[in-house]
Amino acid sequence: MTESTLFTVAFVLYVGALLVYSAALFAAREKWLKVGLILAAAGFLFHTAALIARTVTSGHAPFTNMYESLSFLSWAIVLALIIFGRSSRVPRLGAILMLIVVGLVALASSPLMPKGATPLVPALQSYWLWLHVSVTLLGEAFFCIAFVSSLLYLAADSVEKKERLDALSYRAVAVGFPLFTLGGLIFGMVWAYRAWGRYWSWDPKEVWSLITWFVFALYLHTRIVMGWKGKRSAIIAIVGFLAALFTYFGVNYLLAGLHSYA
Amino acid sequence: MRSAWKFFASVKLAIVLFIILTLASVLGTLIPQGRSAAEYAARYGSLAGLFTGLRLTRLYQSAWYLAILLLFALNTVVCTISRFAPKWRRAFGPAPETNAKAVSSMRASSRFRLLLPLSTARDRVAERLRSRSYRLDESAQGGSIVLLARKRRLGWFGSDVVHAGLLVILAGGFISGLGGRSSDLSLAEGQTADVPHAAFKVRLDKFETEYYPQGAVKDWKSTMTVLEGGAPVLTRVVEVNHPLTYKGFSFYQTSYGWNWADARLVLELRKPSDPSFLRTVSLKTGERAPVEGTDVTHVLVRAFVPDFVIGEGGRIESRSEEPNNPAAQVEAWKGEERVFSGWIFAKYPDFGQGHGDDPMAGAKPGAKADAPKLAIILKNYAAAPYSVLEAAKDPGVNLIWIGCLLVSCGFFLAFYWPPREVRVVLEETQGRVELAAGGQAWKNREAFQSEFDSMFESIRRPE
Numbered sequence A: 001m002t003e004s005t006l007f008t009v010a011f012v013l014y015v016g017a018l019l020v021y022s023a024a025l026f027a028a029r030e031k032w033l034k035v036g037l038i039l040a041a042a043g044f045l046f047h048t049a050a051l052i053a054r055t056v057t058s059g060h061a062p063f064t065n066m067y068e069s070l071s072f073l074s075w076a077i078v079l080a081l082i083i084f085g086r087s088s089r090v091p092r093l094g095a096i097l098m099l100i101v102v103g104l105v106a107l108a109s110s111p112l113m114p115k116g117a118t119p120l121v122p123a124l125q126s127y128w129l130w131l132h133v134s135v136t137l138l139g140e141a142f143f144c145i146a147f148v149s150s151l152l153y154l155a156a157d158s159v160e161k162k163e164r165l166d167a168l169s170y171r172a173v174a175v176g177f178p179l180f181t182l183g184g185l186i187f188g189m190v191w192a193y194r195a196w197g198r199y200w201s202w203d204p205k206e207v208w209s210l211i212t213w214f215v216f217a218l219y220l221h222t223r224i225v226m227g228w229k230g231k232r233s234a235i236i237a238i239v240g241f242l243a244a245l246f247t248y249f250g251v252n253y254l255l256a257g258l259h260s261y262a
Numbered sequence B: 001m002r003s004a005w006k007f008f009a010s011v012k013l014a015i016v017l018f019i020i021l022t023l024a025s026v027l028g029t030l031i032p033q034g035r036s037a038a039e040y041a042a043r044y045g046s047l048a049g050l051f052t053g054l055r056l057t058r059l060y061q062s063a064w065y066l067a068i069l070l071l072f073a074l075n076t077v078v079c080t081i082s083r084f085a086p087k088w089r090r091a092f093g094p095a096p097e098t099n100a101k102a103v104s105s106m107r108a109s110s111r112f113r114l115l116l117p118l119s120t121a122r123d124r125v126a127e128r129l130r131s132r133s134y135r136l137d138e139s140a141q142g143g144s145i146v147l148l149a150r151k152r153r154l155g156w157f158g159s160d161v162v163h164a165g166l167l168v169i170l171a172g173g174f175i176s177g178l179g180g181r182s183s184d185l186s187l188a189e190g191q192t193a194d195v196p197h198a199a200f201k202v203r204l205d206k207f208e209t210e211y212y213p214q215g216a217v218k219d220w221k222s223t224m225t226v227l228e229g230g231a232p233v234l235t236r237v238v239e240v241n242h243p244l245t246y247k248g249f250s251f252y253q254t255s256y257g258w259n260w261a262d263a264r265l266v267l268e269l270r271k272p273s274d275p276s277f278l279r280t281v282s283l284k285t286g287e288r289a290p291v292e293g294t295d296v297t298h299v300l301v302r303a304f305v306p307d308f309v310i311g312e313g314g315r316i317e318s319r320s321e322e323p324n325n326p327a328a329q330v331e332a333w334k335g336e337e338r339v340f341s342g343w344i345f346a347k348y349p350d351f352g353q354g355h356g357d358d359p360m361a362g363a364k365p366g367a368k369a370d371a372p373k374l375a376i377i378l379k380n381y382a383a384a385p386y387s388v389l390e391a392a393k394d395p396g397v398n399l400i401w402i403g404c405l406l407v408s409c410g411f412f413l414a415f416y417w418p419p420r421e422v423r424v425v426l427e428e429t430q431g432r433v434e435l436a437a438g439g440q441a442w443k444n445r446e447a448f449q450s451e452f453d454s455m456f457e458s459i460r461r462p463e
Helices: A003-027 A030-058 A066-088 A091-109 A128-155 A159-196 A204-224 A230-254 B002-008 B011-030 B037-053 B056-061 B063-082 B084-092 B100-104 B118-131 B153-179 B397-416 B445-460
Strands: B108-114 B135-141 B144-151 B181-188 B192-194 B201-211 B217-228 B231-238 B244-246 B249-258 B264-271 B274-284 B288-290 B298-305 B308-310 B316-318 B327-334 B337-345 B375-382 B385-393 B420-429 B432-441
Touching (some): A066 A128, A066 A159, A066 A230, A091 A128, A159 A204, A159 B249, A204 A230, B037 B056, B084 B153, B118 B144, B201 B249, B201 B385, B264 B298, B264 B327, B274 B288, B274 B298, B420 B445
Antiparallel strands (some): B135 B144, B181 B385, B192 B201, B201 B217, B264 B274, B420 B432
């Protein structure tokens, strides 16, 4: 199967997972949650194959333009959902995350995103491309889980649900923050030093990763040292994810800088 | 002094600083940094002066931003130190006063009797705890034995290691900022240059640009030789992502170009009326070359651009350094009289003529203007390529990597190396041992609970 066929099959399975998760909202059956997760995992396998096929045909890491990185980000979100979804048992989390994934995959497939595999400019020809981008996007996928569970926290009505969502949001940040720090900031600095001769240039993308980092550092400090929980924590996690989203999307389109490769 | 310490020991200060730093950093991405005064004036009008005065246009290098960073560093140091001692006691200190009742009220607990002598019971408990990698501290308290078992004690210090790493990174950043040196070297093949601030020279032996089949640049390769006192000591190929490092200096491939000002151009002169007529001249910008066998006595090149474009106000410019649309401004002279002046294009040889820019038109009033008598064609252009290498010295960079390593290790300890603690009180009464145990984990409590249960089950009923 070609990359686009695999990608399409993955998309269809993701839509299926979204529908089943949505149905589980109303039927409230454990079984449906399981089916949703299985569909998402099946989609994930096809998506993985699509990413591998892309890597083989293009000869480089599958995240060098917007189409590729959107595809990889949605893949990472599904991975995070599979890791966290089994234990969390929150139907709404699966439904909203799959909605985001379907949206991202649809955006990646839209005519707005050029899909052609372009040859790599010299600056991107480095194995740090793999490390820097994949680890950063994985971190952002966990921020996405924290974001959705925080939103659900704000909307939840029962104390028991709120507690579960609050803990889930923290667990996601506890995975996402080290990944983001390592991939986005540390690997980014190492690569920048090798490619440009300076590890930090105050480029808008760099500054926005630092801003994202500040927000999640604030989340951890207020939570661990000052004992903030619940609503205030949820709001900080939401702001943090929005900052990460702006680092990822907004900087490319709104602010010019060194990272304008896409 | 005391109140200053208290001020900096506050996490509230850290939170305020986080927020200020975030907002300031956002501001610096909204205002483009390090542009010219004219650009700011055009963009912000009367506010430009205020922005420049507040250093919002070089925000990340401004004294006030650096001052916030320094405050933040101080805050981190004081917060970390003031929280260190209790954690150290918790991790490495002696067993605190405790008793059977206190340990039984811990999060995980167990209480039972063993029909064993005290020392045997103690050995069994110690052996089981050690087999699970616990470190033991033993103390005798009022006739009973208290065992304090701890593991993953470094987990207590994850945040301290992260903080230390961040301070090292900040220090590295300041050293880079103060002691860093960087300069661009533009070198043609065979050229040798002094490296500013260094006692050695570098020579560019060879410079190649590789292209993809579709035409995009694949790579630039500069073969560089380091010269010490005129003698070559090291030869390397420098590429993007593969710098050359020598004696604290790193050489990065940053740019490339051609010395177009010194380009050698080949012009062909043809007569449409006489296909056998062909004259070829080779010349540089500003030079003139004689022409024989026609009314025109000589041609000269006024200007050359590699990528012709008509810019603002009709000015002729080069869009880039790439020879995408090479064009030359040529003149044809007949003795002291200029008979033609115009741009000719290497890729569009018919363009100049097609627009009636006949070199001879108007030369003779009354001549047939629609019959060009001489065509000038830009046949070839060649300029020496040069490679631009950045020579950089960054004395702070090693601290940066040490700091990054500390931050990574710290994160691992803080999130994935949670400490566990078990306390056991053994009391001998009437030939039996009363065992009371309590335990606590600071993360992943379910896993700890099962470890705790299986340990004490095996102490109670060994196989």
